[in-house]
Amino acid sequence: MMVVTAIAAVRMKNLFAAVMLTGLYSLLTALWFIILDAVDVSFTEAAVGAGFSTVLMLGTLSLTCSKEKQLNHPPLLPLFVVLITGALLVYGTLDMPAFADPEAPIHTHVAPHYIEKSREEIDV
Structure with a gap:
């Protein structure tokens, strides 16, 4: 639907x-x-x-x-702008780490601290 x-x-x-x-x-x-x-x-x-x-x-x-x-003519300028913007967005994602990569910078920043220290910090 x-x-x-x-x-x-x-x-x-x-x-x-x-x-x-x-x-x-x-x-x-x-x-x-x-x-x-x-x-x-x-x-x-x-x-x-x-x-x-x-x-x-x-x-x-x-x-x-x-x-x-x-419209009397096909809208080529908006199509060109959308294609360029899409290409730039795709180009911007090429430098991203792989999905669910454990070695990605987001996972190596504070995760080791929580894995090593959580037991003593929360008294479990």
């Missing part, structure tokens, strides 16, 4: 209906988080995604027209 809602929101020409579908998508996401037992994340998604974001988009829509304008 989430996939159908997402595709419908992208394909919709009426901007008001597209905003409502994005709000519905956020509510479906919140329900999915409840199924995954992440109630805190679900509450945040419902409040921010379905609530606040929808209100902001409706406010923006009130300042514009309600129908999407047809």
